Amino acid sequence: MFYILHKRKLIPIDPDRVYAFCPQCGVLHAVDLQAEIADGDCDLLGTLTYCDECGKAIRAAALAATGKED
Ligand SMILES: [Zn+2]
Numbered sequence: 001m002f003y004i005l006h007k008r009k010l011i012p013i014d015p016d017r018v019y020a021f022c023p024q025c026g027v028l029h030a031v032d033l034q035a036e037i038a039d040g041d042c043d044l045l046g047t048l049t050y051c052d053e054c055g056k057a058i059r060a061a062a063l064a065a066t067g068k069e070d
Pocket residue numbers: 022023024025026027050051052053054055
């Protein structure tokens with residue numbers, strides 16, 4: 001288990017209460033931190049997590065670029 005230190009108190013990181021700002025639209029959204037870690041390519045400072053709407057648009061654009069349909 002991991003903790004953050006806030007106002008001299010240790011607070012456990014609750015995986016159901018982790019949020020990030022979408023790097024594309026700026027909306028604050030929930031992040032499945034355990035899934036990000038399980039993917040194996042995650043770091044706490046460099047990983048970008050898109051909101052659902054931007055993630056869908058990015059995947060659709062990637063599929064369109066390859067000529068495949070979702
Ligand atoms: Zn977004």
